[in-house]
Amino acid sequence: xxxxxxxxxxxxxxxxxxxxxxxxxxxxxxxxxxxxxxxxxxxxxxxxxxxxxxxxxxxxxxxxxxxxxxxxxxxxxxxxxxxxxxxxxxxxxxxxxxxxxxxxxxxxxxxxxxxxxxxxxxxxxxxxxxxxxxxxxxxxxxxxxxxxxxxxxxxxxxxxxxxxxxxxxxxxxxxxxxxxxxxxxxxxxxxxxxxxxxxxxxxxxxxxxxxxxxxxxxxxxxxxxxxxxxxxxxxxxxxxxxxxxxxxxxxxxxxxxxxxxxxxxxxxxxxxxxxxxxxxxxxxxxxxxxxxxxxxxxxxxxxxxxxxxxxxxxxxxxxxxxxxxxxxxxxxxxxxxxxxxxxxxxxxxxxxxxxx
Amino acid sequence: xxxxxxxxxxxxxxxxxxxxxxxxxxxxxxxxxxxxxxxxxxxxxxxxxxxxxxxxxxxxxxxxxxxxxxxxxxxxxxxxxxxxxxxxxxxxxxxxxxxxxxxxxxxxxxxxxxxxxxxxxxxxxxxxxxxxxxxxxxxxxxxxxxxxxxxxxxxxxxxxxxxxxxxxxxxxxxxxxxxxxxxxxxxxxxxxxxxxxxxxxxxxxxxxxxxxxxxxxxxxxxxxxxxxxxxxxxxxxxxxxxxxxxxxxxxxxxxxxxxxxxxxxxxxxxxxxxxxxxxxxxxxxxxxxxxxxxxxxxxxxxxxxxxxxxxxxxxxxxxxxxxxxxxxxxxxxxxxxxxxxxxxxxxxxxxxxxxxxxxxxxxxxxxxxxxxxxxxxxxxxxxxxxxxxxxxxxxxxxxxxxxxxxxxxxxxxxxxxxxxxxxxxxxxxxxxxxxxxxxxxxxxxxxxxxxxxxxxxxxxxx
Numbered sequence: 001x002x003x004x005x006x007x008x009x010x011x012x013x014x015x016x017x018x019x020x021x022x023x024x025x026x027x028x029x030x031x032x033x034x035x036x037x038x039x040x041x042x043x044x045x046x047x048x049x050x051x052x053x054x055x056x057x058x059x060x061x062x063x064x065x066x067x068x069x070x071x072x073x074x075x076x077x078x079x080x081x082x083x084x085x086x087x088x089x090x091x092x093x094x095x096x097x098x099x100x101x102x103x104x105x106x107x108x109x110x111x112x113x114x115x116x117x118x119x120x121x122x123x124x125x126x127x128x129x130x131x132x133x134x135x136x137x138x139x140x141x142x143x144x145x146x147x148x149x150x151x152x153x154x155x156x157x158x159x160x161x162x163x164x165x166x167x168x169x170x171x172x173x174x175x176x177x178x179x180x181x182x183x184x185x186x187x188x189x190x191x192x193x194x195x196x197x198x199x200x201x202x203x204x205x206x207x208x209x210x211x212x213x214x215x216x217x218x219x220x221x222x223x224x225x226x227x228x229x230x231x232x233x234x235x236x237x238x239x240x241x242x243x244x245x246x247x248x249x250x251x252x253x254x255x256x257x258x259x260x261x262x263x264x265x266x267x268x269x270x271x272x273x274x275x276x277x278x279x280x281x282x283x284x285x286x287x288x289x290x291x292x293x294x295x296x297x298x299x300x301x302x303x304x305x306x307x308x309x310x311x312x313x314x315x316x317x318x319x320x321x322x323x324x325x326x327x328x329x330x331x332x333x334x335x336x337x338x339x340x341x342x343x344x345x346x347x348x349x350x351x352x353x354x355x356x
Numbered sequence: 357x358x359x360x361x362x363x364x365x366x367x368x369x370x371x372x373x374x375x376x377x378x379x380x381x382x383x384x385x386x387x388x389x390x391x392x393x394x395x396x397x398x399x400x401x402x403x404x405x406x407x408x409x410x411x412x413x414x415x416x417x418x419x420x421x422x423x424x425x426x427x428x429x430x431x432x433x434x435x436x437x438x439x440x441x442x443x444x445x446x447x448x449x450x451x452x453x454x455x456x457x458x459x460x461x462x463x464x465x466x467x468x469x470x471x472x473x474x475x476x477x478x479x480x481x482x483x484x485x486x487x488x489x490x491x492x493x494x495x496x497x498x499x500x501x502x503x504x505x506x507x508x509x510x511x512x513x514x515x516x517x518x519x520x521x522x523x524x525x526x527x528x529x530x531x532x533x534x535x536x537x538x539x540x541x542x543x544x545x546x547x548x549x550x551x552x553x554x555x556x557x558x559x560x561x562x563x564x565x566x567x568x569x570x571x572x573x574x575x576x577x578x579x580x581x582x583x584x585x586x587x588x589x590x591x592x593x594x595x596x597x598x599x600x601x602x603x604x605x606x607x608x609x610x611x612x613x614x615x616x617x618x619x620x621x622x623x624x625x626x627x628x629x630x631x632x633x634x635x636x637x638x639x640x641x642x643x644x645x646x647x648x649x650x651x652x653x654x655x656x657x658x659x660x661x662x663x664x665x666x667x668x669x670x671x672x673x674x675x676x677x678x679x680x681x682x683x684x685x686x687x688x689x690x691x692x693x694x695x696x697x698x699x700x701x702x703x704x705x706x707x708x709x710x711x712x713x714x715x716x717x718x719x720x721x722x723x724x725x726x727x728x729x730x731x732x733x734x735x736x737x738x739x740x741x742x743x744x745x746x747x748x749x750x751x752x753x754x755x756x757x758x759x760x761x762x763x764x765x766x767x768x769x770x771x772x773x774x775x776x777x778x779x780x781x782x783x784x785x786x787x788x789x790x791x792x793x794x795x796x797x798x799x800x801x802x803x804x805x806x807x808x809x810x811x812x813x814x815x816x817x818x
């Protein structure tokens with residue numbers, strides 16, 4: 001049989017334009033990703049609010065970085081908001097989330113407070129890690145958020161361990177492990193796929209394919225750019241999802257989580273998405289054209305899509321949306337004020353939390 | 357000429373074994389490839405195949421004989437036309453040539469029936485304040501002690517499980533997990549694929565979720581593939597999370613040189629892991645310490661690196677017979693009190709140190725020997741107290757010399773007890789070379805008793 005066209009870059013991009021699409025002929029038929037529900041008013045309003053919070057938060061973080069309040073690395077999630085928000089809408093309490101270092105959006109989506117996240121970015125004592133973790137290293141046991149990891153790919157094995165614990169305990173929880181198209185080329189990802197499939201661990205592997213691993217496009221980095229197929233050697237089904245459409249993400253998430261909860265083992269969701277900003281704050285993003293970014297922003301923005309639906313369906317007036325915007329801006333500026341005024345950690349914290 | 361069949365060495369560290377069963381009788385014809393006997397090593401029961409053709413003329417060692425030394429003549433094979441009468445009936449002593457391990461360094465089992473070997477060093481119970489006086493002691497190998505420690509902790513805590521290569525159905529590559537699968541089942545005794553990086557990460561993830569994994573590396577040499585997860589994930593998460601979540605996990609397995617396994621399988625990682633804040637690093641010598649400290653490691657809420665040694669697995673020691681024998685991590689044990697010089701060692705380094713101390717005592721030099729037991733946190737106060745008394749210090753380890761644990765001890769003792777030192781501190785370590793394969797070079801690459809004896813004499817100016 002000839003190689004599937006879906007494996008090509010052009011196939012992937014065209015898939016991004018449809019709502020969702022299965023591309024793997026080898027994947028079991030039941031994973032169609034076709035149950036794309038239209039959101040009702042409440043769901044769209046919720047998604048709008050959640051995505052807008054992440055967008056505004058990240059914009060503020062970028063601003064604070066420029067002002068010197070945030071140091072080191074700072075990886076913004078702008079453009080990819082629909083992925084975590086859609087997944088979070090599909091998850092149940094008790095499901096765990098773990099990701100790499102582009103993690104602020106994941107934290108906010110799991111319900112972690114903007115103040116604590118922003119104060120961690122500024123390295124203050126009110127941050128989720130008391131200022132000792134920073135942008136890439138935050139955790140919340142309460143919200144089942146397991147980080148925030150700075151080593152590309154490490155979170156995939158760790159997330160598989162969370163799923164191992166779920167199975168060991170016989171509970172109903174599913175581990176949701178996010179990684180990028182860059183991390184998808186790390187060896188431990190496949191070591192983890194193998195064990196997860198072998199032991200039928202309840203884990204959803206989410207490849208956030210934003211097309212660039214730092215400055216290297218997927219076309220230049222991988223021989224198989226259809227990441228939903230990356231588990232096929234282990235019999236792990238995969239679905240390509242339009243990660244710019246929160247409804248498609250939610251629908252695929254529902255299907256994937258049900259697959260895991262019913263004891264069928266791991267599943268891969270490839271989220272076709274895009275980051276508007278550079279890899280980190282110090283990345284001028286010269287590896288792609290401004291037109292490419294602008295086209296995505298103007299034609300495919302996940303937040304604008306929801307906003308348009310809300311207005312078209314008469315679910316929210318311009319005034320009501322402005323009220324939401326103001327609420328969000330208040331939360332974000334409150335978090336920024338807190339993060340700038342909260343004291344740095346006490347110097348005694350240098351030597352705490354090394355051992356229990 | 358009749359052909360001698362010798363007791364074979366069936367593993368890198370095998371010194372002797374039990375000839376459990378003959379599958380051929382005297383007078384039976386054998387061809388090469390026939391299974392003639394079963395031999396039980398400390399790791400497994402192995403079949404022995406005939407190499408030559410002929411008729412079994414004589415079985416020299418009866419079935420069921422224990423502690424048969426490698427290279428002992430166990431049977432004689434006759435060629436066509438030869439008679440059994442020509443056989444010298446007496447079983448011969450082990451062949452002296454080409455021993456697998458230099459004779460003076462040979463690890464041996466206690467209770468060895470046939471051999472003129474030095475007695476094992478025994479735990480001096482009086483010197484370990486953690487063992488109550490008058491406690492009944494039982495003799496067991498380090499291997500058994502480790503197994504018992506894990507089994508006891510798994511009975512005690514449902515969250516404890518073990519994962520690694522060959523830990524379950526194979527019963528452990530070095531038989532450390534023998535019987536655990538039968539008692540605890542496959543849910544808690546988990547065979548992994550050969551995938552160190554991956555299963556180390558899975559273990560840390562499970563620990564972050566609150567389970568208490570014991571991750572066995574078949575050897576720590578293979579854990580270099582997993583060291584990112586050990587250092588970056590296990591050791592640092594507690595700090596990076598501001599104390600919210602850590603990794604209560606034990607990484608254990610044989611570490612350092614075994615025997616004749618070459619450079620890639622012979623590295624001591626004590627210094628590497630002891631460098632890392634957020635880890636505890638234990639490197640026991642005796643079976644009692646192995647048991648008490650492994651139980652402590654499993655209960656410890658922090659990631660613990662537990663460095664064992666393949667050669668020590670078969671060593672027997674006295675272990676206190678207590679229902680729940682747990683030792684404190686981070687406390688050295690004074691193995692032998694003395695006044696003239698302090699020797700600090702740990703793990704297999706103690707095999708050199710104990711023999712050197714015995715030799716030195718014959719020459720009138722009374723050494724205080726400290727078994728550090730834990731490399732991190734390091735019990736420096738015990739070392740310093742001893743140096744204050746003796747004024748002289750020698751460290752002994754098998755690892756590489758640069759940035760070794762010994763140089764760390766020497767630096768800190770120099771900084772904290774300079775005025776008490778009467779001589780420069782000497783550090784005995786492995787040589788600064790990858791481990792060679794050739795027996796003579798391997799012997800040269802490792803420390804030896806003579807070096808320790810000489811070092812102690814040097815610091816004593818004798």
